[in-house]
Amino acid sequence: MSSPFTGILPAVVTTLDDEERFTPAPFEHLLDSFYRHGCHGVYVCGQTGEGLLQSAAQRKKVAEVAVRSSPKEKTVIIHVGAQSTHETIDLARHAASIGAAAVASLPPSGRYSFAEVKEFYAVLAAAAGIPLFVYYFPDMYPQVSGFDQLFQLLEISNVAGVKFTNFNLYELSLCASAGKTVFNGHDEVMTAGLLMGARGGIGTVRPHHHRRAGRAGLRGAVCAMAAAGGHGAPRKARRGRTQGLHAARRRRRNARGDRCQCEKSARHTAFVRQRR
Secondary structure: OOOOEEEEEEEEEOOEEOOEEEHHHHHHHHHHHHHOOOOOEEEEEOOOOHHHHHHHHHHHHHHHHHHOOOOOOOOEEEOOOOOHHHHHHHHHHHHHHHHEEEEEEEOOOOOOOHHHHHHHHHHHHHHHHHOOOEEOOOOOOOOOHHHHHHHHHHOOOOOOEEOOOOOOOOHHHHHHOOOEEEOOOHHHHHHHHHOOOOOEEEEEEHHHHHHHHOOOOOHHHHHHHHOOOHOOOOOOHHHHHHHHHHHHHHHHHHHHHHHHHHHHHHHHHHHHHOOO
């Protein structure tokens, strides 16, 4: 059975009114737009969704609407990181009860040692009831820094993988090579992350960019590599996608060559007429 944790999952903003209360209708419209553009799921109440700035009660409402408004084949991951371990576990258990596919959490904020952070993830993973994704973001949360520490967290029982928000794609490839599910976090290197072994991307992606990439002959390759786990795809399939990209480039070069030839012919004709 293939893993459900693949593809493009936008980190969704939480729609609020002027009093900072959750507004379900525009949120549902936003989800519908993502799914119509072919996204494989959503990531809810993370940093983009300002989950840490909302009350636990409101975050539960957002999670409920996200799960209820998503088709069954879509993957909904709920970020449950909070100011206390107790609240984080409460949010994780709620996510499990409403049918979310998984939960994720940033490391606890504060001057904690790596040993304390590891204990936090172990407690959360045991209590969540559904798969847990570690949120690796060393630039903002340096309590977890480097592959050795990250890999220790990925070895915890019930940790399904990592949201990898870092530009060190070599470390990303090490996680993928070890058989861990990796979601690329930085949009700027999403395609490179897929090539290095990520199974998908979680970020502030805009679906129409992927549709535009499709017109350049890239979307099929990117989506196929995400589904196949990047560099873990069969060699024959990778070769076929590479040949397709080369063919697209040749067509563009030929089109440019035809235009240049037409322009040269037009200039030559104008020159001959002037000489006459």
